[in-house]
Amino acid sequence: MAASSPTNTPSEVTPVDRTQHADRRRAATSSFIGTTIEWYDYFIYGTAAALVFPKVFFGNLSGSVALLVSLVSFAVAFILRPVGGAVFGHFGDKLGRKRMLLITLIGMGICTGLIGLLPAQQTIGVAAPLLLLFLRMVQGFMLGGEWGGAALMTVEHAPTHRRGLYGSTMQAGAPAGLLLSAGAFAAVSALPREQFLAWGWRIPFLVSFALLGLGLYIRLRVTEPPVFRKLSEESRTATLPIKELLANEKRKILILAFLQTAANVGYFLITVYALTYVTEEVGMSPTLASLGLVVGAAVDLCLQPVFGWASDRFGRRRVYAFGCAFIGVYAFPFFLLLDSGNGALVILAFSLGLGIGHAATGSLHGTIFAEQFPTRYRYTGASVAYQISGVISSAPTPALAAVLVATFGSAQFVAWYVVLAAVISLICTLCLRETFRANL
Numbered sequence: 494m495a496a497s498s499p500t501n502t503p504s505e506v507t508p509v510d511r512t513q514h515a516d517r518r519r520a521a522t523s524s525f526i527g528t529t530i531e532w533y534d535y536f537i538y539g540t541a542a543a544l545v546f547p548k549v550f551f552g553n554l555s556g557s558v559a560l561l562v563s564l565v566s567f568a569v570a571f572i573l574r575p576v577g578g579a580v581f582g583h584f585g586d587k588l589g590r591k592r593m594l595l596i597t598l599i600g601m602g603i604c605t606g607l608i609g610l611l612p613a614q615q616t617i618g619v620a621a622p623l624l625l626l627f628l629r630m631v632q633g634f635m636l637g638g639e640w641g642g643a644a645l646m647t648v649e650h651a652p653t654h655r656r657g658l659y660g661s662t663m664q665a666g667a668p669a670g671l672l673l674s675a676g677a678f679a680a681v682s683a684l685p686r687e688q689f690l691a692w693g694w695r696i697p698f699l700v701s702f703a704l705l706g707l708g709l710y711i712r713l714r715v716t717e718p719p720v721f722r723k724l725s726e727e728s729r730t731a732t733l734p735i736k737e738l739l740a741n742e743k744r745k746i747l748i749l750a751f752l753q754t755a756a757n758v759g760y761f762l763i764t765v766y767a768l769t770y771v772t773e774e775v776g777m778s779p780t781l782a783s784l785g786l787v788v789g790a791a792v793d794l795c796l797q798p799v800f801g802w803a804s805d806r807f808g809r810r811r812v813y814a815f816g817c818a819f820i821g822v823y824a825f826p827f828f829l830l831l832d833s834g835n836g837a838l839v840i841l842a843f844s845l846g847l848g849i850g851h852a853a854t855g856s857l858h859g860t861i862f863a864e865q866f867p868t869r870y871r872y873t874g875a876s877v878a879y880q881i882s883g884v885i886s887s888a889p890t891p892a893l894a895a896v897l898v899a900t901f902g903s904a905q906f907v908a909w910y911v912v913l914a915a916v917i918s919l920i921c922t923l924c925l926r927e928t929f930r931a932n933l
Contacts, residue, residue, distance in 0.1 A: 528666025570633025571888035577637020578876030585872035602705030609698025641876030644859030649718030660860030661801025755918035789843030816853025821915025
């Protein structure tokens with residue numbers, strides 16, 4: 494009797510399965526590393542805006558005014574982020590995600606390296622801060638296109654039941670980039686203050702040239718997501734993605750633009766303004782402030798995949814609402830911990846704020862925004878909504894916090910600002926359609 498032919502079982506892995514798995518792994522890895530490099534470039538500017546630029550580029554102004562102007566220079570990048578989102582979103586929806594991600598990576602890397610080469614104001618006068626602002630704005634334009642493409646590259650490759658987990662790996666590039674930038678500044682800030690202000694601060698910016706090469710090598714190996722390839726092969730890509738987006742999704746854009754209010758306010762309060770608050774208002778060393786940021790970023794990095802996994806199991810809205818509520822409740826305790834002047838409590842303050850508040854919300858942004866739009870204009874929709882949110886709530890936070898503390902002499906009103914942001918985000922979360930089981 495002839496032997497029966499073997500039958501396929503669900504547990505067998507086919508060559509197609511292996512190829513899909515490899516594509517997913519490469520997409521997730523490239524998005525994580527590329528996003529890490531992009532946010533490293535972005536965050537070292539934020540750290541330098543708080544600790545260095547008031548003296549190097551705005552030294553002709555008084556202390557508090559120089560700090561305020563420097564923080565405003567950090568915020569100007571957000572103005573061009575929606576423009577970058579619309580431009581790169583348009584071509585990303587027509588030509589593909591991969592090409593746009595290569596352009597944004599190159600643009601961010603070059604701008605960051607050039608900032609490290611800029612002469613100080615004492616050397617070339619007013620041209621120094623003007624050049625700084627120009628490079629910062631180009632950074633914002635590039636990042637406006639980077640985030641949406643990286644989010645889609647990961648989420649569109651992911652299996653439906655694990656999109657939250659896969660999407661969180663891309664979002665984890667933000668705390669990873671923060672971790673690298675904070676670690677770099679923690680190292681150079683250990684130099685004598687004169688050397689740190691003269692040349693030490695430039696080193697983290699110049700490192701960006703080397704990171705650019707690594708990022709390009711990784712991103713060149715990634716393939717386009719299957720859903721976009723199918724759309725392109727069938728010649729069904731949108732002619733004007735922004736036109737279709739505005740015709741069909743105005744309400745959704747509005748909800749998503751304010752959804753991130755709590756996450757943005759909390760995150761940039763901790764990662765930018767809190768450095769100044771700890772050093773100028775509490776009187777602690779910049780090294781300790783940077784250490785607190787490093788530890789907080791590490792906790793954030795480790796917990797983002799946990800919350801991403803939880804959103805696949807319990808839904809995006811439940812996990813996101815938890816994170817928003819935590820940010821609101823934690824606002825006053827955060828400043829109490831900073832005001833203690835105790836090093837361990839300051840590190841704890843950063844760790845809880847980033848490790849719970851930001852990890853529970855930030856981990857889901859890529860997945861939530863990608864799931865809300867159809868493939869034809871997904872890059873444009875996710876990018877525009879996300880970057881408008883940055884203009885509304887990220888950009889003004891560090892400068893507004895500095896004004897409130899300078900005006901009222903305490904952080905009480907800053908904490909109330911965070912509470913208001915949490916309420917806004919919770920309302921938007923309730924208005925959001927649940928998508929964790931939707932098919933892209």
